[in-house]
Amino acid sequence: xxxxxxxxxxxxxxxxxxxxxxxxxxxxxxxxxxxxxxxxxxxxxxxxxxxxxxxxxxxxxxxxxxxxxxxxxxxxxxxxxxxxxxxxxxxxxxxxxxxxxxxxxxxxxxxxxxxxxxxxxxxxxxxxxxxxxxxxxxxxxxxxxxxxxxxxxxxxxxxxxxxxxxxxxxxxxxxxxxxxxxxxxxxxxxxxxxxxxxxxxxxxxxxxxxxxxxxxxxxxxxxxxxxxxxxxxxxxxxxxxxxxxxxxxxxxxxxxxxxxxxxxxxxxxxxxxxxxxxxxxxxxxxxxxxxxxxxxxxxxxxxxxxxxxxxxxxxxxxxxxxxxxxxxxxxxxxxxxxxxxxxxxxxxxxxxxxxxxxxxxxxxxxxxxxxxxxxxxxxxxxxxxxxxxxxxxxxxxxxxxxxxxxxxxxxxxxxxxxxxxxxxxxxxxxxxxxxxxxxxxxxxxxxxxxxxxxxxxxxxxxxxxxxxxxxxxxxxxxxxxxxxxxxxxxxxxxxxxxxxxxxxxxxxxxxxxxxxxxxxxxxxxxxxxxxxxxxxxxxxxxxxxxxxxxxxxxxxxxxxxxxxxxxxxxxxxxxxxxxxxxxxxxxxxxxxxxxxxxxxxxxxxxxxxxxxxxxxxxxxxxxxxxxxxxxxxxxxxxxxxxxxxxxxxxxxxxxxxxxxxxxxxxxxxxxxxxxxxxx
Numbered sequence: 001x002x003x004x005x006x007x008x009x010x011x012x013x014x015x016x017x018x019x020x021x022x023x024x025x026x027x028x029x030x031x032x033x034x035x036x037x038x039x040x041x042x043x044x045x046x047x048x049x050x051x052x053x054x055x056x057x058x059x060x061x062x063x064x065x066x067x068x069x070x071x072x073x074x075x076x077x078x079x080x081x082x083x084x085x086x087x088x089x090x091x092x093x094x095x096x097x098x099x100x101x102x103x104x105x106x107x108x109x110x111x112x113x114x115x116x117x118x119x120x121x122x123x124x125x126x127x128x129x130x131x132x133x134x135x136x137x138x139x140x141x142x143x144x145x146x147x148x149x150x151x152x153x154x155x156x157x158x159x160x161x162x163x164x165x166x167x168x169x170x171x172x173x174x175x176x177x178x179x180x181x182x183x184x185x186x187x188x189x190x191x192x193x194x195x196x197x198x199x200x201x202x203x204x205x206x207x208x209x210x211x212x213x214x215x216x217x218x219x220x221x222x223x224x225x226x227x228x229x230x231x232x233x234x235x236x237x238x239x240x241x242x243x244x245x246x247x248x249x250x251x252x253x254x255x256x257x258x259x260x261x262x263x264x265x266x267x268x269x270x271x272x273x274x275x276x277x278x279x280x281x282x283x284x285x286x287x288x289x290x291x292x293x294x295x296x297x298x299x300x301x302x303x304x305x306x307x308x309x310x311x312x313x314x315x316x317x318x319x320x321x322x323x324x325x326x327x328x329x330x331x332x333x334x335x336x337x338x339x340x341x342x343x344x345x346x347x348x349x350x351x352x353x354x355x356x357x358x359x360x361x362x363x364x365x366x367x368x369x370x371x372x373x374x375x376x377x378x379x380x381x382x383x384x385x386x387x388x389x390x391x392x393x394x395x396x397x398x399x400x401x402x403x404x405x406x407x408x409x410x411x412x413x414x415x416x417x418x419x420x421x422x423x424x425x426x427x428x429x430x431x432x433x434x435x436x437x438x439x440x441x442x443x444x445x446x447x448x449x450x451x452x453x454x455x456x457x458x459x460x461x462x463x464x465x466x467x468x469x470x471x472x473x474x475x476x477x478x479x480x481x482x483x484x485x486x487x488x489x490x491x492x493x494x495x496x497x498x499x500x501x502x503x504x505x506x507x508x509x510x511x512x513x514x515x516x517x518x519x520x521x522x523x524x525x526x527x528x529x530x531x532x533x534x535x536x537x538x539x540x541x542x543x544x545x546x547x548x549x550x551x552x553x554x555x556x557x558x559x560x561x562x563x564x565x566x567x568x569x570x571x572x573x574x575x576x577x578x579x580x581x582x583x584x585x586x587x588x589x590x591x592x593x594x595x596x597x598x599x600x601x602x603x604x605x606x607x608x609x610x611x612x613x614x615x616x617x618x619x620x621x622x623x624x625x626x627x628x629x630x631x632x633x634x635x636x637x638x639x640x641x642x643x644x645x646x647x648x649x650x651x652x653x654x655x656x657x658x659x660x661x662x663x664x665x666x667x668x669x670x671x672x673x674x675x676x677x678x679x
Contacts, residue, residue, distance in 0.1 A: 048366070056391040057369050058362030064432050065373035066384040074114035077374055078107050079367045080358040080409045085111065087350045091324065092118035097295070097345045099280075100328040102354025105412030108328040109231070112276040115324065116229035122272045124228070127219040127319060128152060129259040139216075139259035141317040146221035156214045171203040218264045218319065219271065228273030230323075232266035235277075237287050241265040241294070242302035242319065244311030258314045262302050267294045270323040280327040281336035288338040291325075295344055298322040325349075357406040360398060364407055368394050371411060375418040382422030388435040393418060396442065402592060404617035420445045449486035453600060456488060468605045470574050471646045474566035478558030479579040479601055479609070481593035487600030489577060491544040492555065494562035499538045507541045524584045525560055525637065539563055554591035556582035557610070557640050564641065571646045577601040578610035578644065586637040590614035595621055602628040610634055610643055 053059040062068060071077055078085055084100065084107070091098045092115050100108040126149030130140040144152065175196040182192025221228065232240050242265030247256045267275055277283060283291070294300040299318035304311025327337070327345060334342065345351070358364055369390050376382045385393070396417060400408040408414065421441035425433035446454075468477070474494040482488050541559055557580040565572045579597050581589035594615045601609045602625040611619070613633035634640050638655050 053362035056365060056394050058365035060366045060369050062387065064384045064386050065376055065390060068370050068373040070374050070377050073117055074110055075118060078111055079371050079411060081107050081354055084352045084354055087352045088115050089118060091350055095324055097325040097349030099345045099351045100326065100354060101331060101333065103330065103356050103410060105410040106354040107411060108354060109278060112274065112326040113229055116227045116274045119227040124221040124224055124272050125320065126217065126221055129216040129218050129262050129316060131213055131257050131259050136258050137314045139262060139316045141319050143320055146224060149217045149220055150222050153215065153217050160214055167203055171199060174199055216259050216262060218262060219268055228270050230266040230270040231276045233278040235266055238305040239266060240287055241290055242268055244302065244304040244314040246309035246311050261311060262316055267300060267321040267323065268319050271320050273323055274326060275323045276326045278328045279333065280329045281333040285338055288341050292341045292344055294321045295325055355409055357401040357403055358409055360405045360407050365394055368397055368407065372418055375415045376422060379419060383425050383430055383433050386432040386434055389433045389438050392435045392438040399595060399620045402595060402618055417441055417445055447486060449482040453482055453486040453488045468575055471571035472574055473569055473571050474562055476558045476562040476572050477577040478555045479577050479597035480554065481596055487593065487596035489600055489604045492558045492562045493542040493544060494566040495540045496566045497538050499536055503537045505539045525586055554579050554581055556580065557588060557637065560637055561640055561644050572644050573646045575607040576610065576644045577606040578640065580612045582637060588612045588634050588636060594618050598629060598631060599625050608632060610640055
């Protein structure tokens with residue numbers, strides 16, 4: 001026992017200081033801007049022609065992505081999130097917590113992982129759990145320098161082996177004496193066997209108690225060369241906070257010692273490193289409360305998470321968990337996040353929003369070329385991309401941004417396109433991925449929403465639900481977006497009937513809250529515009545959407561056009577499709593997804609598409625659709641009616657009346673600079 005005590009005492013270092021800032025002060029002196037995330041050298045390994053910076057590769061003079069050097073560190077591989085990169089570097093230097101909010105696929109998890117590489121080197125620790133002879137349900141916790149834990153365990157095991165060996169020799173010696181005595185003196189062999197069995201069980205029982213003195217290596221950082229990084233996204237309470245396994249044998253010498261059943265949580269494994277939790281709002285409130293305690297105290301005891309388990313009786317001494325916490329999620333993540341946890345992050349760290357798009361300039365195009373090289377290197381099985389293939393990827397990045405002179409920062413989806421294109425080239429044993437492979441990949445990697453939208457278009461052709469020619473009263477063809485990248489044609493029907501009570505606007509179909517609000521905005525315009533008394537009429541509006549949920553205000557001009565047509569009995573040209581939000585004064589406001597909506601209209605065979613004038617700069621449709629449709633930008637509902645309504649005498653009368661009522665004129669130029677911003 002004395003040797004065992006010496007091993008235990010020699011393994012226990014001095015208690016760490018409680019002041020984190022004091023511990024980190026020397027690191028702040030040795031760490032500089034260069035070490036904590038250097039500027040990205042996008043031109044590394046390739047020449048840049050300043051006179052050719054306007055091309056799609058930003059003047060990068062390469063034939064394939066194999067010529068582009070990929071940075072070693074993750075922080076240097078992050079593209080477009082310069083503000084977030086700067087915050088992460090500062091947070092790493094000062095050991096601050098960070099909350100990252102943004103759309104999926106914009107680089108949150110990548111930057112979180114990069115922080116563990118940016119952290120200044122610390123003395124990592126191993127954590128050991130010992131049996132407590134005074135109270136078996138309160139195991140003792142000791143911390144030692146990284147790598148010492150294995151040595152202590154080996155030393156304890158060697159001591160236990162020697163003790164067991166001595167006990168074994170003694171046991172067999174006693175058994176031999178007993179059996180010899182029973183045979184030679186007592187001459188009762190059965191009695192000797194019985195006595196030998198009792199001696200054997202007694203020694204085996206004592207051996208178990210000896211083995212129980214071997215500590216449990218809870219956290220082992222012997223092989224860790226950088227700060228730990230633990231991704232606890234979606235982790236249950238036990239995986240996050242630690243747990244104690246249930247022991248069905250709790251007596252009779254068959255039980256497992258409580259300290260051997262202790263399991264570390266992600267918060268303990270992340271000690272001296274980074275704990276990352278994405279979709280923080282999915283973490284239950286009680287786990288968030290305990291996580292907040294762990295952040296505040298820098299240590300957290302482990303106990304059984306199941307109330308019906310024997311582990312619930314066990315609670316260790318506090319286990320160190322001094323980590324940097326990075327919480328991430330979409331905008332809705334803040335709604336279900338514990339306010340005290342968010343306050344702690346905000347009070348002792350940073351909050352950063354990740355952009356969805358970035359300005360399209362030569363430097364960013366070069367970075368996107370490097371991004372393709374990164375994805376190829378990361379996969380390890382894809383052929384590198386030739387120049388034309390990279391240009392097509394950058395064109396797709398421009399298109400997916402949905403904004404003129406911008407590039408998308410949803411790089412996870414774009415990386416998926418790179419991998420599909422590379423797989424196509426690899427299946428054909430090509431030396432390099434070519435532009436035709438990227439074009440084929442765009443077709444193959446269509447989202448579920450895109451595939452569903454195309455199927456709906458075909459289905460409507462079969463059942464004649466799609467009308468793209470002729471004229472009809474009270475029927476307008478609207479355009480909507482499914483998911484994020486799929487347009488669909490959504491007809492809107494309107495009918496005006498005598499009311500049996502106070503007149504009202506009745507919307508049917510699967511309308512979401514925002515669509516219902518757009519109906520109310522339209523009703524204000526209708527009441528102001530129409531000569532008829534709407535208080536005595538019901539206006540029925542139906543979305544013919546084949547079960548697709550309508551969400552957003554982009555159907556406002558479609559609703560307005562259909563209702564005005566029904567009120568005035570003026571037909572609408574069915575070759576026209578439209579999208580746009582509408583203010584209560586009749587201004588057409590910009591909406592999202594105009595590119596995908598125009599392409600959907602082209603696929604469905606429409607000749608003309610009406611869009612908000614403010615969205616004109618965002619149109620980046622594929623070349624194959626440019627000649628198929630005419631895109632007409634509008635700024636006011638009167639312009640919409642001028643394009644959409646048929647029957648010249650009636651239409652002219654309506655538009656003149658609308659001009660007089662609203663004070664707007666078709667000749668008034670309201671361009672993108674004068675249009676209201678998207679809501």
